[in-house]
Amino acid sequence: MGGVPSTPRWGSAAEMRPAETAEYLIGALVGEKSYPLASDYWQKLLESPLHLRWPSHRVLQASQLFAQNNCKTRHLAKILVHLAWCLQECVSASGVPSAALVRALNALYISSVFLKYFIENAKSDHFEELHLSLDENEAKPTSFSKGGGPGRFQVKIVYGILLAENYQTIEQLVMHSVLSFLGKVDVSTNTYLLHHELLNFMLIAMSTQLLSGPSPGPDDSHPFIDAMMVQESSLVSLVVSKLLLNYIRRPNFPIDSSSYSIFSEVNQTGVLQRVGSAAANFVLLPFNLFVGSSGEATRSPLAENSLNVLLILIHYRKCIETDYVKDRGDHSSEPLPKEDACFSENPYCKALENAQDIEFDRLDVEGNVQNGPLVRLPFASLFDTLGLYLADERSILLLYSMVQGNSAFLEYVLVRTDLDTLLMPMLETLYNASRRTSNQIYMVLIILLILSQDSSFNASIHKLMLPNVPWYQERLLHQTSLGSLMVIILIRTVKYNLSKLRDVYLHTNCLATLANMAPHVHRLSAYASQRLVSLFDMLARKYNKLAEMSNNKMHMPNGESREEDNLPEDTTAELHIYTDFLRIVLEILNAILTYTLPRNPEVVYAIMHRQEVFQPFRNHPRFNELLENIFTVLDFFNSRMDAQKMDGEWSVEKVLQVIVINCRSWRGEGMKMFTQLRFTYEQESHPEEFFIPYVWQLVLSCSSFSFNPNSINLFPVDLPLEKQDSFVGEDGQKLQSGGLNGLEQQVDVLV
Numbered sequence: 001m002g003g004v005p006s007t008p009r010w011g012s013a014a015e016m017r018p019a020e021t022a023e024y025l026i027g028a029l030v031g032e033k034s035y036p037l038a039s040d041y042w043q044k045l046l047e048s049p050l051h052l053r054w055p056s057h058r059v060l061q062a063s064q065l066f067a068q069n070n071c072k073t074r075h076l077a078k079i080l081v082h083l084a085w086c087l088q089e090c091v092s093a094s095g096v097p098s099a100a101l102v103r104a105l106n107a108l109y110i111s112s113v114f115l116k117y118f119i120e121n122a123k124s125d126h127f128e129e130l131h132l133s134l135d136e137n138e139a140k141p142t143s144f145s146k147g148g149g150p151g152r153f154q155v156k157i158v159y160g161i162l163l164a165e166n167y168q169t170i171e172q173l174v175m176h177s178v179l180s181f182l183g184k185v186d187v188s189t190n191t192y193l194l195h196h197e198l199l200n201f202m203l204i205a206m207s208t209q210l211l212s213g214p215s216p217g218p219d220d221s222h223p224f225i226d227a228m229m230v231q232e233s234s235l236v237s238l239v240v241s242k243l244l245l246n247y248i249r250r251p252n253f254p255i256d257s258s259s260y261s262i263f264s265e266v267n268q269t270g271v272l273q274r275v276g277s278a279a280a281n282f283v284l285l286p287f288n289l290f291v292g293s294s295g296e297a298t299r300s301p302l303a304e305n306s307l308n309v310l311l312i313l314i315h316y317r318k319c320i321e322t323d324y325v326k327d328r329g330d331h332s333s334e335p336l337p338k339e340d341a342c343f344s345e346n347p348y349c350k351a352l353e354n355a356q357d358i359e360f361d362r363l364d365v366e367g368n369v370q371n372g373p374l375v376r377l378p379f380a381s382l383f384d385t386l387g388l389y390l391a392d393e394r395s396i397l398l399l400y401s402m403v404q405g406n407s408a409f410l411e412y413v414l415v416r417t418d419l420d421t422l423l424m425p426m427l428e429t430l431y432n433a434s435r436r437t438s439n440q441i442y443m444v445l446i447i448l449l450i451l452s453q454d455s456s457f458n459a460s461i462h463k464l465m466l467p468n469v470p471w472y473q474e475r476l477l478h479q480t481s482l483g484s485l486m487v488i489i490l491i492r493t494v495k496y497n498l499s500k501l502r503d504v505y506l507h508t509n510c511l512a513t514l515a516n517m518a519p520h521v522h523r524l525s526a527y528a529s530q531r532l533v534s535l536f537d538m539l540a541r542k543y544n545k546l547a548e549m550s551n552n553k554m555h556m557p558n559g560e561s562r563e564e565d566n567l568p569e570d571t572t573a574e575l576h577i578y579t580d581f582l583r584i585v586l587e588i589l590n591a592i593l594t595y596t597l598p599r600n601p602e603v604v605y606a607i608m609h610r611q612e613v614f615q616p617f618r619n620h621p622r623f624n625e626l627l628e629n630i631f632t633v634l635d636f637f638n639s640r641m642d643a644q645k646m647d648g649e650w651s652v653e654k655v656l657q658v659i660v661i662n663c664r665s666w667r668g669e670g671m672k673m674f675t676q677l678r679f680t681y682e683q684e685s686h687p688e689e690f691f692i693p694y695v696w697q698l699v700l701s702c703s704s705f706s707f708n709p710n711s712i713n714l715f716p717v718d719l720p721l722e723k724q725d726s727f728v729g730e731d732g733q734k735l736q737s738g739g740l741n742g743l744e745q746q747v748d749v750l751v
Contacts, residue, residue: 021048029110030066034073037134042082045110046103063117070131076114077132077170083107084177087198091180096191108197116204120708122211126221132170171227178202179231183238187246189254192302195246199305203705206312210712214693215686216319216343225316233347237373240313240351244377246306247398248385253301301704307394308703311695313348314401317688320344343688351375353405357412379412387421390429394698396443403450404683414454420464420482423448427489428471433496438503439694441493445509448486449681452513458520461486475527483517484525490514491531495538504577511584512679518591519676522599529606536585537613543582544616546575579622586626587677593633594671598663605656608637625672632670637662 025045028035035041054062070076086104090096118130178198187195205224212220320342355375382402389395399422402409413422426444433441451457462483469477469485477485490510497506524532550571592603607614611634617623618631640662641655684690693715699705709717 026062029075029079030062030069032069032072035075035078037078037081042078046082046086046106047099048106059113063114066114067118067121067129070118071129074131074134076111076118076130077134079107079111079114080132080170080174083111084174087177087181090191090194091177091184096185096194098190101190101194104194105197108194108201112197112201112204115201116207119204119207119211120711122208122711125219127208127223130223132223134170169223169227171223172230175205175224175227176231176235179228179235179239183235183242187251187302192251192254196302196305199302199309200705202309203305203312203699203703206309206316207705207707209312209316209692210696210707210714213713214689214715216317216688216692218319220319222316222318225313226318228313229316229318229344229347231347233351234373236347237351237375240310240348240355241375241377243306243310244355244375244382247303247310248378248381250300250303250385252299304394304703307398308699308705310348310352311394311397311401312699314346314352315349315688315691315695316346317692318344318346349405352401355406356408379409382409383413383416384421387425390422390425392702393437393440393443394702396426396429396440396447397695397698400443400447403447404681410450414451414457417460417464419457419461420466423461423482423486424466427485430489430493431471433493434500438506441506442509445493445506445513446681448490449509449513449516449679452516453678453680455520458483458517459522461517462520462522462524477527480525480527481523483521484528487514487517487521487524487528488531491528491535494535498538498542507581511581511588514588515584515591515677516679518588519595521592521596521603524592524600524603526602526605529600529602530609532585532589532603533606533610533613536582536589537610539578539582539585540613540617543575543578546571546578550575582617582623583626584677586623586630587674590626590629590674591676593629594668594673597633597668598666601656601659601663604633604637604659604663605652608634608655608659626674629671636666 025041025048028041029045066075083104086100086107089100090104093100115130119127123129178201182195182198185191185195202224206222208222208224212222351373352375355377357379358376359379386395386399390399403413413419426447429436429440429444462481464482466480466482466485467478469480472485472488477488490513494507494510497503497510589603589607592600597604607630614627614630618627620627637659641650641658644658696714700707
């Protein structure tokens with residue numbers, strides 16, 4: 001009928017051409033007749049070379065017919081069960097048999113295409129239309145064996161209950177088999193394609209999240225990802241380790257395609273591969289995407305997909321039912337208050353947080369034996385790989401996840417002497433902020449803030465000298481310390497934000513990092529010192545403008561207003577914000593002058609050169625105490641300058657020479673000691689509202705995975721994904737991480 005495969009007529013497969021066999025088998029799959037799980041049909045379907053190529057409209061019609069009949073045939077559940085058994089056979093065999101590989105790939109392609117159609121077009125909140133169970137009328141053989149040798153099927157079924165390893169649901173059986181293959185079977189020439197397609201299948205299975213809102217609730221249903229969350233910890237550790245190793249090793253697609261039966265017989269993609277590209281859009285990437293024209297592999301889709309899957313897994317949160325939810329009744333339409341939400345533990349996140357360096361034994365630093373399975377990684381290789389791929393926003397998110405959640409990896413990063421490996425690509429990202437998403441900028445700033453919490457980091461970055469910075473265009477930077485460059489870029493980011501984004505949170509993150517760095521500044525460059533003083537000048541001018549606007553508004557007669565004034569509704573609040581910003585900058589200058597003045601003559605010169613910008617605030621009640629130290633320094637060095645007898649005018653070199661000489665005699669007399677500002681990053685109480693939409697946004701924008709935009713509820717899709725500055729939740733708040741609530745200021749009392 002039309003473009004839909006017609007009802008097949010059984011006949012000898014030997015008498016049929018391959019296309020007719022494929023047409024027959026697919027037609028039977030989507031048709032009305034239900035084939036028992038133990039039927040010979042499934043073996044024929046999975047072992048036949050399916051090389052028929054269909055246009056997209058026929059794929060769509062086949063998917064619609066399959067969905068119409070699946071409630072009776074339960075063929076989706078059955079093909080998933082057979083997929084699980086094929087994968088189990090691949091895992092249990094000493095070497096993956098080629099016949100088992102073909103069956104697994106065919107089962108994988110078929111289930112991926114139709115499962116994606118079901119999810120994209122789901123009508124129910126709990127995906128009942130998937131019918132992931134076997135019908136009660138299903139035949140009940142206790143066991144059967146089909147064929148011989150390594151390719152035989154072995155099945156045990158009683159009333160639709162799978163007896164193998166006591167799995168409660170088909171989803172758990174399937175995902176256990178998928179995870180077992182990924183975790184236990186090494187990536188090789190023979191298994192590369194199956195590894196890659198299993199990761200694609202996982203993306204499809206987890207895409208139910210795209211249909212939910214940004215705030216997880218107890219009524220959300222994600223059958224496959226929830227099945228992954230209940231797997232044993234040893235398997236979880238294997239999977240997390242393998243995904244990270246794939247990312248690190250970046251295995252290329254095997255050049256010798258003859259090792260795959262799907263490529264060896266013909267040089268064209270077959271029916272299921274074609275189905276994949278038309279309906280699932282990415283089930284099998286064309287061969288020429290893996291291999292460049294030179295015949296060498298040009299990319300590692302396996303590494304990229306491994307990272308996609310890992311990020312989704314570690315940031316997933318399952319909202320569980322609490323006593324509050326039970327008390328309010330099952331039919332309440334009110335959203336669950338955030339403070340009452342309770343989430344189950346994510347084993348993948350826990351495994352990542354507990355990962356250890358492979359160079360160390362199982363004893364921790366205190367000599368205590370680690371309990372349970374442990375993810376062991378080559379931290380050195382992970383560090384180097386991250387440094388190479390931080391231009392990819394997903395790699396930045398992985399680095400954030402590691403330094404924020406894994407204390408062992410954070411400690412490893414902090415003791416590396418080549419911190420420029422990570423910092424240079426991140427600073428370049430901030431330099432090109434206009435071409436980056438705001439979320440990417442936030443991730444980088446939070447990583448820098450986390451690193452700046454360590455005093456050894458702040459000291460070491462000023463000892464690492466950079467011969468040049470080729471991507472910095474404003475001026476040539478030769479023999480600049482990494483610390484000076486970091487100061488320059490952070491200040492540049494503040495100035496860009498002030499003129500373009502006007503985001504208070506971004507200001508706070510930048511200034512917090514600078515404040516943490518200040519007591520450890522060592523030989524700050526002339527340019528960085530000038531930028532620091534100009535930052536105060538810029539914020540001071542903004543503050544004065546707001547103060548003038550506020551005063552004019554206060555003295556304006558009631559009911560009188562001028563449209564050209566264009567006064568903000570809350571000028572007073574903005575004035576308070578910039579007051580705090582100015583105080584932080586003054587605190588930064590105070591910390592440098594108090595603790596490291598002899599090692600920073602360029603800072604002294606920059607303050608002396610622009611000392612007029614501080615004068616208007618000398619008697620200001622909010623700033624005068626912080627300015628006392630600055631004017632103490634100015635008085636000291638100005639007096640030394642006045643005492644010098646100079647023939648002719650002062651040059652920059654002569655002024656700096658006097659400053660350097662007198663820095664040696666500086667004793668800090670008359671300086672007031674203030675409590676030292678220290679900022680730490682703390683993840684917000686409900687990070688899932690940011691990270692779950694953010695991860696899926698990255699997956700959709702950075703990979704070949706696609707999804708019907710009309711079905712997405714997780715984040716707004718009316719704007720191009722790469723141009724969205726933030727995600728807006730149901731309460732209208734920006735779902736951005738690392739804002740004011742993500743920072744906690746800690747004041748350490750100086751002894």
